[in-house]
Amino acid sequence: xxxxxCVRSLSKVxxxxxxxxxxxVMVVENKSVRRYSTSHQxxxxxxxxxxxxSYLYExxxxxIEVGPEKERHPSEYGxxxxxxxxxxxxxxxxxxxxxxxxxxxxxxxxFVEQEIEKQKDLGLDMEIDMTDNEILAEKGYxxxxxxxxxxxxxxxxxxxxxxxxxxxxxxxxxxxxFHIGCNIGLKELIQSATYPPEHPTYVTTLKAVIGALIxxxxxxxxxxxxxxxxxxxxxxxxxxxxxxxxxxxxxxxxLLKEQNLGEPEARLLWSSASNTIMPLxxxxxxxxxxxxxxxxxxxxxxxxxxxxxxxIKKLLNMTDNRSPLELGDKAKNLELDFNKTNRSVSxxxxx
Amino acid sequence: MAHxxxxxxxxxxxxxxxxxxxxxxxxxxxxxxxxxxxxRHKPLYHPLSDVGDHVVVINTRYVAMAEDLxxxxxxxxxxxxxxxxxxxxxxxxxxxxxxxILYKAVYSAAPKNLLRPTIMRRLHLYPEEDVPDDIIGxxxxxIRQIQVVPKPLDSYSAQEIEEFPKLFDWPEDHVIxxxxxxxxxxxxx
Amino acid sequence: xxxxxxxxxASRYTFRGVQRKYVETSEPSRLMKRHQxxxxxxxxxxxxxxxxxxxxxxxxxxxxYSTRDTxxxxxxxxxxxxxxxxxxxxxxxxxxxxxLTSLAEFDINLNRESLANLAIYEPRTFQTLVEFVKKRSLxxxxxxxxxxxxxxxxxxxxxxxxxxxxxxxSS
Numbered sequence: 001x002x003x004x005x006c007v008r009s010l011s012k013v014x015x016x017x018x019x020x021x022x023x024x025v026m027v028v029e030n031k032s033v034r035r036y037s038t039s040h041q042x043x044x045x046x047x048x049x050x051x052x053x054s055y056l057y058e059x060x061x062x063x064i065e066v067g068p069e070k071e072r073h074p075s076e077y078g079x080x081x082x083x084x085x086x087x088x089x090x091x092x093x094x095x096x097x098x099x100x101x102x103x104x105x106x107x108x109x110x111f112v113e114q115e116i117e118k119q120k121d122l123g124l125d126m127e128i129d130m131t132d133n134e135i136l137a138e139k140g141y142x143x144x145x146x147x148x149x150x151x152x153x154x155x156x157x158x159x160x161x162x163x164x165x166x167x168x169x170x171x172x173x174x175x176x177x178f179h180i181g182c183n184i185g186l187k188e189l190i191q192s193a194t195y196p197p198e199h200p201t202y203v204t205t206l207k208a209v210i211g212a213l214i215x216x217x218x219x220x221x222x223x224x225x226x227x228x229x230x231x232x233x234x235x236x237x238x239x240x241x242x243x244x245x246x247x248x249x250x251x252x253x254x255l256l257k258e259q260n261l262g263e264p265e266a267r268l269l270w271s272s273a274s275n276t277i278m279p280l281x282x283x284x285x286x287x288x289x290x291x292x293x294x295x296x297x298x299x300x301x302x303x304x305x306x307x308x309x310x311x312i313k314k315l316l317n318m319t320d321n322r323s324p325l326e327l328g329d330k331a332k333n334l335e336l337d338f339n340k341t342n343r344s345v346s347x348x349x350x351x
Numbered sequence: 352m353a354h355x356x357x358x359x360x361x362x363x364x365x366x367x368x369x370x371x372x373x374x375x376x377x378x379x380x381x382x383x384x385x386x387x388x389x390x391r392h393k394p395l396y397h398p399l400s401d402v403g404d405h406v407v408v409i410n411t412r413y414v415a416m417a418e419d420l421x422x423x424x425x426x427x428x429x430x431x432x433x434x435x436x437x438x439x440x441x442x443x444x445x446x447x448x449x450x451x452i453l454y455k456a457v458y459s460a461a462p463k464n465l466l467r468p469t470i471m472r473r474l475h476l477y478p479e480e481d482v483p484d485d486i487i488g489x490x491x492x493x494i495r496q497i498q499v500v501p502k503p504l505d506s507y508s509a510q511e512i513e514e515f516p517k518l519f520d521w522p523e524d525h526v527i528x529x530x531x532x533x534x535x536x537x538x539x540x
Numbered sequence: 541x542x543x544x545x546x547x548x549x550a551s552r553y554t555f556r557g558v559q560r561k562y563v564e565t566s567e568p569s570r571l572m573k574r575h576q577x578x579x580x581x582x583x584x585x586x587x588x589x590x591x592x593x594x595x596x597x598x599x600x601x602x603x604x605y606s607t608r609d610t611x612x613x614x615x616x617x618x619x620x621x622x623x624x625x626x627x628x629x630x631x632x633x634x635x636x637x638x639x640l641t642s643l644a645e646f647d648i649n650l651n652r653e654s655l656a657n658l659a660i661y662e663p664r665t666f667q668t669l670v671e672f673v674k675k676r677s678l679x680x681x682x683x684x685x686x687x688x689x690x691x692x693x694x695x696x697x698x699x700x701x702x703x704x705x706x707x708x709x710s711s
Contacts, residue, residue: 238355241353241354270491271491272364272365273364273366273367273405274488274489275486278365282361295357296358296360296361297357297360306353
């Protein structure tokens with residue numbers, strides 16, 4: 001009897017362990033199964049640690065062969081209340097969203113199409129009461145764009161329009177919006193045909209959330225949302241590097257001429273290791289015997305170019321020691337002029 | 352655009368320094384030169400990274416030694432063969448090569464690790480003031496000397512010596528012992 | 541022996557007993573322990589890595605070394621920060637000891653590490669601190685400490701002479 005009990009318990013252990021990894025074994029091709037055919041005999045055969053170790057090795061290699069598990073939406077695990085999650089999303093920002101509108105902001109076009117096809121497959125002729133978020137996204141984008149440009153014109157009044165639009169493009173680029181969308185927890189809320197959602201869907205959803213805020217409350221609230229989420233991305237970034245000036249020396253000449261200052265004069269301040277392959281030249285730009293900007297460079301022409309950029313930065317009040325951007329509660333009541341535009345470089349050259 | 356890149360280039364570039372070794376103690380100079388060669392004068396220094404500068408030293412022929420170190424300081428060498436040990440006093444070594452004393456001083460002051468050969472290659476020693484054009488063209492700055500260069504008595508004119516303020520003058524009948532010049536002795540013998 | 545504890549605790553679970561269940565034991569499995577030590581010996585070459593009896597002593601010694609050297613890691617870093625700060629002070633012709641004591645007197649509580657990092661990443665901020673100390677010492681009347689010239693402001697007469705000489709000889 002004792003021997004019989006032992007055999008039973010053995011088979012029980014074998015069954016349990018194999019059951020756990022049955023999914024893994026099924027995916028593996030026939031060849032691999034044959035290769036590992038002896039391994040299941042190790043399971044529970046004895047308490048010898050050497051055999052247990054080789055069993056663990058076996059499992060480890062099988063896991064590698066099968067590969068990582070597919071990423072699944074939390075709803076597939078059974079505990080998911082979409083309405084509650086969307087309500088919580090709004091509450092996390094301290095905003096009063098209209099739940100229906102906010103729900104709409106997360107619905108992608110591909111999701112609606114998928115739902116319609118599902119119904120067709122089932123043979124139902126019911127109309128689906130679902131609209132995608134594209135209209136909201138358009139609304140949100142136009143508001144964000146308008147507000148960001150006005151804010152930048154207010155913060156950098158002397159910067160040219162080209163520079164303003166370069167910073168604006170940086171803030172509203174797909175990568176930047178994707179980065180923001182990733183970090184405010186859009187991933188699980190987005191309703192799209194695929195999971196995890198593709199990168200462009202994050203971008204449209206973030207825009208649509210801004211649009212939903214306009215619909216549920218007002219434009220002022222949506223602007224504050226943009227001010228709190230998108231504009232702080234400029235912190236720690238060299239704003240003047242975002243705008244690539246093509247001909248800095250020409251622009252500097254025109255700027256100085258406009259301000260009735262003398263023509264720029266580049267002088268070599270000092271150079272080191274000039275006969276080696278890693279030379280260093282410091283060039284300063286003077287106007288009326290006053291130093292406007294200086295910069296190092298590996299050749300004299302590069303250093304001159306960079307020094308001209310420094311001089312332009314100084315003339316446009318964009319130096320590194322300027323006061324920081326106004327953000328947070330301070331910036332809530334700024335008097336922004338939405339109709340004002342800064343002058344462009346072409347205007348300067350004409351005059 | 353890319354202005355930060357050139358700032359980085361400027362921060363990491365190697366500067367070339369000039370040091371005048373005229374009437375300077377080689378051992379104390381070596382400590383100062385090592386600071387520049389290792390890069391310990393830069394805030395971004397790290398002992399494992401090679402961030403040192405180049406140093407061009409001129410007038411190594413005229414280094415000055417304290418007390419009678421020229422005679423007493425021994426420089427030893429061993430060929431690792433039987434009877435291969437030899438030693439030379441500082442003045443003999445200096446006669447053989449005018450840059451050797453300072454080279455050895457810097458070599459022993461440098462960190463004793465695998466960076467030492469690299470550091471030594473950045474030291475350029477010249478016995479006189481004539482430095483090749485391609486070397487001196489790189490130099491951009493000067494390291495301050497550690498000692499004040501004394502002005503020799505020969506360089507004072509007779510008028511300057513006469514005008515030098517005196518506290519008192521010896522009376523005419525005062526006899527001052529004067530050692531005879533060595534050249535005169537030789538002539539006599 | 542910080543590192544040995546993780547090796548010892550690597551596997552305290554083995555198959556024991558009639559019912560063939562995982563049982564927590566006081567001693568880890570011998571083989572599991574060896575398996576974990578492979579991580580330590582991975583950097584060695586040949587039989588030092590592959591044979592247990594040959595490699596075990598050297599692996600234990602390596603763990604002992606690393607435990608010992610973590611103790612003096614902070615000392616080494618302190619030394620590095622001190623060297624860096626000295627260099628940063630030298631750039632502005634300031635004495636490090638005087639700089640630190642003055643900052644402490646004026647209730648600017650920054651240690652060597654943060655000052656050295658400021659000197660690297662925010663040189664202008666560091667410069668303002670040095671200038672503040674210089675001004676304060678002038679107000680108090682201790683000028684002698686601030687008289688050192690900043691680095692790179694040595695008289696360059698000799699350099700110009702030599703360059704002139706080399707230019708005249710070449711032309």
